Amino acid sequence: MKRFGIWILLILLMLTTACSGIESKEDAKLKEVKLVLDWTPNTNHTGLYVARDKGYFREQGLDVQIIQPGETGADQLVASGKADFGIGYQEGLTLARVEGMPLVSIAAIIQHNTSCFASLKEKNIQRPRDFVGKKYGSFDSPTEKPIIETLMKLDGAPSQNFRMVSVGNTDFFAASKRDIDFFWIYYGWTGIEAKLRGMDLNLIYLTDYSKELDYYTPIITTSEAKIQKDPKLVEAFMKAVSKGYQFAIQHPEEAAEILIKAEPDLDPKLVRESQKWLSKQYQADAKVWGYQKKEVWANYANWMKKHNLLKGNFDPEKAFTNRFLPGGEK
Numbered sequence: 001m002k003r004f005g006i007w008i009l010l011i012l013l014m015l016t017t018a019c020s021g022i023e024s025k026e027d028a029k030l031k032e033v034k035l036v037l038d039w040t041p042n043t044n045h046t047g048l049y050v051a052r053d054k055g056y057f058r059e060q061g062l063d064v065q066i067i068q069p070g071e072t073g074a075d076q077l078v079a080s081g082k083a084d085f086g087i088g089y090q091e092g093l094t095l096a097r098v099e100g101m102p103l104v105s106i107a108a109i110i111q112h113n114t115s116c117f118a119s120l121k122e123k124n125i126q127r128p129r130d131f132v133g134k135k136y137g138s139f140d141s142p143t144e145k146p147i148i149e150t151l152m153k154l155d156g157a158p159s160q161n162f163r164m165v166s167v168g169n170t171d172f173f174a175a176s177k178r179d180i181d182f183f184w185i186y187y188g189w190t191g192i193e194a195k196l197r198g199m200d201l202n203l204i205y206l207t208d209y210s211k212e213l214d215y216y217t218p219i220i221t222t223s224e225a226k227i228q229k230d231p232k233l234v235e236a237f238m239k240a241v242s243k244g245y246q247f248a249i250q251h252p253e254e255a256a257e258i259l260i261k262a263e264p265d266l267d268p269k270l271v272r273e274s275q276k277w278l279s280k281q282y283q284a285d286a287k288v289w290g291y292q293k294k295e296v297w298a299n300y301a302n303w304m305k306k307h308n309l310l311k312g313n314f315d316p317e318k319a320f321t322n323r324f325l326p327g328g329e330k
């Protein structure tokens with residue numbers, strides 16, 4: 001009996017070793033891919049982590065590294081070929097293309113702009129006209145002032161006088177403790193966190209006042225060169241990513257746990273509540289997740305031109321494509 005037991009153990013050991021060898025060969029065949037985030041990991045990125053940790057990338061023959069951005073942003077890394085894919089924004093890609101950076105958006109992570117201007121209830125800022133005479137915490141983007149002025153004008157403000165105070169990388173919660181009246185946030189993360197902290201806010205969404213400002217943010221990007229030289233890679237990548245976001249849409253609770261496990265420094269309660277809200281926003285009213293419309297790209301570019309933010313020719317049809325989305329246009 002002892003000899004029989006020893007033989008069983010030897011056979012199991014041989015099988016385990018053989019299986020390990022097979023896995024190593026499979027791993028060796030996987031194509032390494034670099035994906036650069038736009039910011040620290042959050043629920044905008046959940047579908048990417050789902051695709052990685054549930055093996056959707058492996059199913060497509062890919063070994064995807066999810067990298068946080070350093071001093072060099074995702075747009076520059078993707079455009080230069082140092083990264084295969086990145087997370088960006090329509091406003092940034094629009095400017096990049098005019099400046100000759102050959103980036104292309106291959107999916108809209110969220111179908112509509114969910115950003116808003118937030119203020120504490122006691123500030124009594126209920127609509128854009130209430131910005132008059134108030135202090136705005138600016139992160140020094142050239143689009144901030146014209147966007148605020150656009151909303152004020154559309155709301156019939158008696159003047160467009162407000163003060164911009166540079167706060168750099170200071171977040172909403174730190175800025176709200178300073179002499180700042182309102183701040184630009186993504187509701188799906190910062191707004192949810194404020195709610196969890198018990199903070200009462202007034203929220204002014206850009207999309208409530210302007211169709212031109214309903215742009216795609218964030219987006220998934222790649223380069224024109226990658227599309228031309230390796231379209232099969234882009235197609236395989238997007239098959240896995242689409243599957244990851246579909247999972248997050250259909251199973252927000254489980255998707256949240258995947259992100260929490262992958263990034264243990266995140267607040268689990270915030271991730272779970274954010275995911276619950278954001279999973280309904282990913283696809284929203286689009287026919288498939290990630291789908292982009294030409295008019296959305298054209299509308300925002302026209303707005304940028306009107307406010308002297310876009311100097312040069314911009315072709316919206318070249319800025320994005322749906323061809324790599326399962327169920328999208330070829």
